[in-house]
Amino acid sequence: xxxxxxxxxxxxxxxxxxxxxxxxxxxxxxxxxxxxxxxxxxxxxxxxxxxxxxxxxxxxxxxxxxxxxxxxxxxxxxxxxxxxxxxxxxxxxxxxxxxxxxxxxxxxxxxxxxxxxxxxxxxxxxxxxxxxxxxxxxxxxxxxxxxxxxxxxxxxxxxxxxxxxxxxxxxxxxxxxxxxxxxxxxxxxxxxxxxxxxxxxxxxxxxxxxxxxxx
Ligand code: AP5
Ligand code: MG
Ligand code: ZN
Numbered sequence: 001x002x003x004x005x006x007x008x009x010x011x012x013x014x015x016x017x018x019x020x021x022x023x024x025x026x027x028x029x030x031x032x033x034x035x036x037x038x039x040x041x042x043x044x045x046x047x048x049x050x051x052x053x054x055x056x057x058x059x060x061x062x063x064x065x066x067x068x069x070x071x072x073x074x075x076x077x078x079x080x081x082x083x084x085x086x087x088x089x090x091x092x093x094x095x096x097x098x099x100x101x102x103x104x105x106x107x108x109x110x111x112x113x114x115x116x117x118x119x120x121x122x123x124x125x126x127x128x129x130x131x132x133x134x135x136x137x138x139x140x141x142x143x144x145x146x147x148x149x150x151x152x153x154x155x156x157x158x159x160x161x162x163x164x165x166x167x168x169x170x171x172x173x174x175x176x177x178x179x180x181x182x183x184x185x186x187x188x189x190x191x192x193x194x195x196x197x198x199x200x201x202x203x204x205x206x207x208x209x210x211x212x213x214x215x
Contacts, residue, residue, distance in 0.1 A: 001026060001080040001212065002105065004087070004191075006182055007113030009171045010120030010127075011197040012204060015136050016113075017084040019205050024212070027076045030084040033134055034067050035059060036160075056162050056171035058178055061091045068092075069099050088179045093186075108215055110186040111208065113197030117172060124168045128157040142201070 001024060005013040014030060021028040035053060038046035045067065049059045058064075068086050071077070087093040100106055126139040128148070132155030137144050144150060148157045162171065186192040193211050195204060 001109075001215065002100075002107050003081075004083045004107055004110040004186075005085070005113070006110055006179070006186070007197055008115055008117075008120050008175045008179075009168065010123040011113035011115040012123075012201065013084045013113060015142075015201055016111075016204055016208065017082045018136065019201075020208065021082055023209075025079055027071075027074075027079070027081040028084060029068065029071045029077075029081055029086070031064050031067060031086040031088075032084070034071070035064075053162060054167075056167040057174060058088055061089055061095070064088075065092055065095045065099075068096065072099060072103065087182065090181060090185060093182055107191060109193050109211065110182075110191045111211070112183055112186075112192055112194045113204075114194055115197030119198050120172060121165070121168055124163045125165060127160065127163055129160060130155040131158045132156070 003020070003026070005017055007013055014032075017028045017030065020026060035045070035049045039050045039053065040046070045063060048063050052059045064086060068083070072081070083096075087096050123138060123141070126141065128137040128139060128144075129135070130137075130150035130153060133150060133153045135150055135152050136142075137150075137157060144157060149155075150157060162168070183192065195207050195211075197204065199207075
C-alpha cells in the first residue's frame with residue numbers, strides 16, 4: 001500500500017503514520033522528521049532548510065523532492081510506504097508523480113485530515129516529541145507514563161522549536177496558501193479520502209482501517 005497523509009499542522013499525520021506503519025508494515029517517510037534530523041546533524045540539506053523551518057515557511061521544493069526521491073530508492077519501501085507531510089505544493093506533487101512513474105508504481109490513497117484551527121493550535125502547544133526515537137506525545141491528550149520521559153526508549157521529551165504559537169499561526173497560514181490546493185488536486189484524480197482529524201486517535205485509526213479494507 002502506498003499512501004499520502006495530507007492535512008494542516010497538528011492534524012495528527014505523524015501520530016497516525018506511526019500506528020499505520022506498524023499495523024501494515026509500511027515505511028514511514030516524514031519530510032519534517034528527515035529535515036529536522038538534517039538540521040541537527042548540520043548536513044548540506046540541514047543548512048539549506050534551517051531558516052525556513054524556524055519561520056514555519058516551506059523549504060524549497062527541489063530540496064524536499066530530492067529527499068523523497070532518495071527515500072523511495074531504499075529497500076524499506078518495497079512493501080509500501082506512507083508519505084507524511086509530502087507533497088505540500090503542486091510542484092512537489094507533479095514531481096512525485098514523475099518519480100513514481102519511473103518506478104512503475106502509483107499512489108493508492110491520499111488521506112486528508114480535515115482539522116479545525118482551534119484543535120490544531122491546542123494540539124501543537126501541548127505536543128512533546130522524543131529527542132531520541134521521535135515518538136509523539138501530548139501533555140494532556142497523550143501524556144507519557146513518566147513526566148517528560150519517552151515510554152518507548154526512555155529518551156527525553158522536548159518541544160519542537162516551531163511549536164511556539166506565533167510560528168504555529170504562520171505554519172497554518174502557509175498551509176492554507178500553499179498546500180490546501182492539493183485537496184482538490186487529489187480529489188480530481190479520484191484518490192482523496194476525507195477523515196475528520198478532530199476525532200480522537202483511536203477513532204481516526206478505525207476509520208482509516210475501514211478505508212484500507214476496501215482498497
Ligand atoms: P512537519 O514536521 O511535517 O510539520 P507539520 O506539517 O506542520 O505537521 P506537524 O508535524 O506539526 O503535525 P502532525 O499532523 O504530524 O501532528 P502530530 O501527529 O504530531 O514540517 C515541519 C517543517 O518542515 C515545515 O514547517 C517546513 O518548514 C518543513 N517541511 C516539511 N515537509 C515539507 C515539504 N514537503 N515541503 C516543504 N517544507 C517542508 O500531532 C500533533 C499533536 O496532537 C501531538 O501532540 C499529538 O500527540 C496530538 N494528537 C495527534 N492526533 C490526535 C488526536 N486524534 N486527538 C488528540 N490529540 C492528538
Ligand atoms: Mg508531523
Ligand atoms: Zn523515544
